[in-house]
Amino acid sequence: MNTHYRACNLCEAICGLVIEHENGQVKSIRGDKDDPFSRGHLCPKALALGDVHHDVDRLRAPLKKVDGKFVEVSWEEAFTDIGARMRAIRRQHGADAIGFTQGNPVLHNLGASIYCQTILPWALGTRSRFSSVSVDNLPRMVVSRWMYGNQTVIAVPDLDRSQFFLVLGANPLASNGSLMTAPDLAKRLKALRARGGKLIIIDPRRTETADVADEHHFIRPGRDALFLLGIVHTLFAEGLTKPEKLAVAVRGVDTVKTLAAKWSPERVAPLTGIDAETTKRLARSLATVEGAVVYGRMGISTQAFGALATWLIDVINVLTGQLDAPGGAMFTTPAVDLVGIATRMGQPGSFDAYRSRVRALPEFNGELPIVTLAEEIETPGPGQVRALLVTAHNPVLSAPNGPRVDAALQKLELMVAVDPYLNETTRHAHYVLPPTSALEREHYDIALHAYGVRNTSRWNQPLFTPQPGALDDWQIFLRLAAETFSSSLIRSIVRTLGAIVTPRRIVDVLLRLGPHPLTVKKLEQHPHGIDLGALEPRLKTLAPKGIELAPPALISDVTRLEDHVSNARAVPPPNAVAPGGSGQLELIGRRDLRSNNSWLHNSPRLVKGPVRCTLLMHPTDASARGLENGQRVTVRAAKGTAEVPLEISDEVMPGVVSLPHGWGHDRAGIRLSVAQRHAGTSVNDVTNEDLIDALCGTAALNGVSVEVAHIASPT
Numbered sequence: 001m002n003t004h005y006r007a008c009n010l011c012e013a014i015c016g017l018v019i020e021h022e023n024g025q026v027k028s029i030r031g032d033k034d035d036p037f038s039r040g041h042l043c044p045k046a047l048a049l050g051d052v053h054h055d056v057d058r059l060r061a062p063l064k065k066v067d068g069k070f071v072e073v074s075w076e077e078a079f080t081d082i083g084a085r086m087r088a089i090r091r092q093h094g095a096d097a098i099g100f101t102q103g104n105p106v107l108h109n110l111g112a113s114i115y116c117q118t119i120l121p122w123a124l125g126t127r128s129r130f131s132s133v134s135v136d137n138l139p140r141m142v143v144s145r146w147m148y149g150n151q152t153v154i155a156v157p158d159l160d161r162s163q164f165f166l167v168l169g170a171n172p173l174a175s176n177g178s179l180m181t182a183p184d185l186a187k188r189l190k191a192l193r194a195r196g197g198k199l200i201i202i203d204p205r206r207t208e209t210a211d212v213a214d215e216h217h218f219i220r221p222g223r224d225a226l227f228l229l230g231i232v233h234t235l236f237a238e239g240l241t242k243p244e245k246l247a248v249a250v251r252g253v254d255t256v257k258t259l260a261a262k263w264s265p266e267r268v269a270p271l272t273g274i275d276a277e278t279t280k281r282l283a284r285s286l287a288t289v290e291g292a293v294v295y296g297r298m299g300i301s302t303q304a305f306g307a308l309a310t311w312l313i314d315v316i317n318v319l320t321g322q323l324d325a326p327g328g329a330m331f332t333t334p335a336v337d338l339v340g341i342a343t344r345m346g347q348p349g350s351f352d353a354y355r356s357r358v359r360a361l362p363e364f365n366g367e368l369p370i371v372t373l374a375e376e377i378e379t380p381g382p383g384q385v386r387a388l389l390v391t392a393h394n395p396v397l398s399a400p401n402g403p404r405v406d407a408a409l410q411k412l413e414l415m416v417a418v419d420p421y422l423n424e425t426t427r428h429a430h431y432v433l434p435p436t437s438a439l440e441r442e443h444y445d446i447a448l449h450a451y452g453v454r455n456t457s458r459w460n461q462p463l464f465t466p467q468p469g470a471l472d473d474w475q476i477f478l479r480l481a482a483e484t485f486s487s488s489l490i491r492s493i494v495r496t497l498g499a500i501v502t503p504r505r506i507v508d509v510l511l512r513l514g515p516h517p518l519t520v521k522k523l524e525q526h527p528h529g530i531d532l533g534a535l536e537p538r539l540k541t542l543a544p545k546g547i548e549l550a551p552p553a554l555i556s557d558v559t560r561l562e563d564h565v566s567n568a569r570a571v572p573p574p575n576a577v578a579p580g581g582s583g584q585l586e587l588i589g590r591r592d593l594r595s596n597n598s599w600l601h602n603s604p605r606l607v608k609g610p611v612r613c614t615l616l617m618h619p620t621d622a623s624a625r626g627l628e629n630g631q632r633v634t635v636r637a638a639k640g641t642a643e644v645p646l647e648i649s650d651e652v653m654p655g656v657v658s659l660p661h662g663w664g665h666d667r668a669g670i671r672l673s674v675a676q677r678h679a680g681t682s683v684n685d686v687t688n689e690d691l692i693d694a695l696c697g698t699a700a701l702n703g704v705s706v707e708v709a710h711i712a713s714p715t
Contacts (some may be wrong), residue, residue: 002022003020004168007443007529009572011155012176015042015183015643017049019030041187045606057422059434060435060467076533079483083482083483087387088253094382096385101351101395103395107448109473110503112416130369130372134371139696139698143310146551147356147548147551149253150339151348151365156295157293158291160454162192165192175298182640189212202219207653221703230269233261240288246321248539255549265277293328294313296310332451339542351696357383359372368697371697373385377408387416394598396662399688401640402685406428417427418433419433440472442462443460454534455535468670481494560694587706589658597662602673615647635659640688646708664681670677
C-alpha cells in the first residue's frame, strides 16, 4: 500500500487529500489533516477522483468517426488528418473559419490552462473563440478591468476575519466557494458566527447556506442591482460613505451619488421583495461593522443585469471603506502572481476590440459570448465557423438553447474534441482525443491559489504513470497548434517546444518571479502544501492609478435598468398566490454539492440516492396549477420545452421555480453508462440564447419566464 498527497482538482476549494493506492488501484481517499489550507476537510466530489481514473467509459485512445461510428486510430493518424483538414479550411475560408471553445475544467488543469491561453490561440489566429466564461464570471472580469485597470484584480472576502458577510446569488456550502477559494466553508462560516459575526443571504431560494445563516431574504430573480442601488442610496443619504479610507484615489464618487439618488429603498422594495427598512439596516451594518463585506456569484452574474450587480457590490465595498481592509474584501498575494504577469505582458484584458459576425456582440479577452456559437456555425458568409476545436466543454448541456447548439454542431466540416468522454457534445466530433487523467499528471492551481481566502501554495505530483503513448492535454494542444501551419519546418519547430516549454518549467519561472521565495523543487519538499499567511492590504500595488468607481459603460447601463423597471411587476406579498395563477413563473438554477456542472455524473457514488434533478416549486404555485409532489411536469419557455419531476417546497419564493444545471444525459450516442441511468433534464433545453446581459453578452440563465403544467395522460 502506497500513500500519495495532492490537492483535489475537481472544484475551486482545492482540498488536500491523502490517497492510498496499491497495484495501480485507488484504495481510499481522505482529507489531509496536515494541509494548512483545508485542514482535513473534503467533500463528496473528491472521492470521485478514483472513479474517473478507473472509469471503464473513459477513453484511452484517439477515436475517429468513420461512417457514423467511432473507431480507434493512432495519434499520428489523427494529428496528420486533422492538420491537413484544418489547413485546407483555413486556406479556403480564412482563420476565423476555425473556432475554438473551452470549458471550466481547463481552469483545473495546469497544462491545458497554459496552452489554451497561449500557443493554441496564437497558432489558430482566429477571432472565433468561445468559452464557458460567458455563462459564468464574465461580468466579474469586465468590471475589474473597468474599475481597477486589469481583469485579474478580483477581491475575495477575507472570510476568516469577517464580522458581517452579505451574500447574493451564491451558495458556497454547495459550490465550495466560487471566485473565492475557501475549503471547508461550513467550518469557516461556523467560526464567523461563533466570534459574533453575522451571515446574511439574499436569494430567491432558501439555499443550504441560507439554512445556517442569521438571516435569509427572498429576492425576485434578476433584481439584485435594484436592491444594491437601495443600499448605495442609503450610504449616501445617511452620510455613511468613507472611500477616503482606501490607500488609493477613488474617482467618480459624486457621479455614483447622483446616480443613486433616485433609487431609494422605498422605491425598489416593491420590485425586489425586500422591505425598505431591511435594506437600510443592512446598509448601516456594512458601513459600521469593522470587517464587513458583500459577495456575489453565479446568481447575480448570469442575469440580464449581471455586470451592474457585480459593479455595485464593489461600489459598496469601496464606499464603506471595506475594500483592502482586514475582514472585508481583500486581494490574495499568490505565489504565481496573475496580476503581475498580466501587467508585464501588457494584458489587462480587452473588451469590445471586435464584435461577433452575426449579432455584433462584444468580445472579451479575445473570446466571443457562447450565446453566439450556434449562429456563427449556422450563418453563411465570410468568417462562418466551419471547424471547431472543443476542449473540456459541453455546450449542448451548458449553453443556452442546447438543442440549437446540438443541431449546429452536426453541420461542421470538422470537429475535434479533446476530452476523456463521449458526451452530449463530443459525440458530434470527427475526432476525439482523450488526455491522461488528473491522477497521471503534475498539477499546480495557478488561478485558484490567486483567489484564496488565505495565501497558500502546493505542487501536486502525479500519482500514476500514464499508459505508453498517452498524452497530456498540453501535449495534444501543442501538436494541434503545430499542425495548423502550412510549413513543415514550422510544424517541426513548434512540436519541439514540448521538450523545452513544459508546464513544470513555466510554473517554476512564474514562482521565481512571484512575491514569495518559492520554486517547484521547494514545493516538492512540502507535499502537504505551504501556508503563506493571511491576506494583506495590497491595493496600492494592484491599482496604482486608483479606482474608477463610475465607469461610463456601467453608468449608461442604468438607463436600461430604468426601462426594465418601468415594465416590471411588483413582488407579491408573502404567502400570496403567484401572479397569473397558471401563468408565468421565473426559472432559476441551483448548485448541488455532489455535482459539478455536467462532468461528474458518471460517478456512481455521486448520483446515488434520491433524484436531485427536480423542479422546485412553492406550494401556492403548485396549488394554483393543480400540481402534486412527484408528478412529471412540462416546463415551457419561449424557445424550448422540458419534462421534469416536480418537487414542491417552500424553499423557493412564490413565483419562482428552480432546476439544477448540468443534467440531460438522455441523448443518443453518448458513452456514459452511469449518467444515462440518471439522465435528468437539461435546464438549457428551455433557456434562451437571446436572453443576455446586453452590456457584455453574458447569458441570462436566471429569471427566465416559463410556464409549468402537468403532463396530460395519454387517452
